Amino acid sequence: MLWFTVWTVLTLATLAGAFWLGRRLWRSAVALGHEVVRAGDVAQQLAERTAQLEAQARAAQQRSGPALGGDADALRQHVEQLRAARRARRTERRARHRTTVADAATRWLG
Structure with missing residues (x-):
């Protein structure tokens, strides 16, 4: 009877630990997914801002070509x-x- 109690406690403790570990891993995976989505949004904003700044730089750039005969x-x-x-x-x-x-x-x- 003693061994049955020991193994029952060990099994229940293992199942509880597995539950808590699985729960933590699931929450971490969900948080990672949210961060990946946010990083994608930030990367998109960065690309848009880079395109705007590049267009402004090209518009402000003064081109100087050959000046023969000027x-x-x-x-x-x-x-x-x-x-x-x-x-x-x-x-x-x-x-x-x-x-x-x-x-x-x-x-x-x-």
Whole structure:
């Protein structure tokens, strides 16, 4: 009679543990499904936003083709504008780099 009680308790405990484990796995699978659906929605939104930004970038992009036979003064002015913009960007980059180095030096060296 004692062994019958022991095996009955063990069997019931195993069944209860299997039930709880199965329940947890089912809930995890359902939650995973919801997250996969949400990730799909986010990926779709990202693709749409990327397409919008790409269209805006293409619309704002200034195409420069061959300028053979164009007005030389206008072309020179355009080149000078591009060079001035490049110099301004270079100056800004150098200033940012100098502040970064100064901050790092004060942080590390005191």
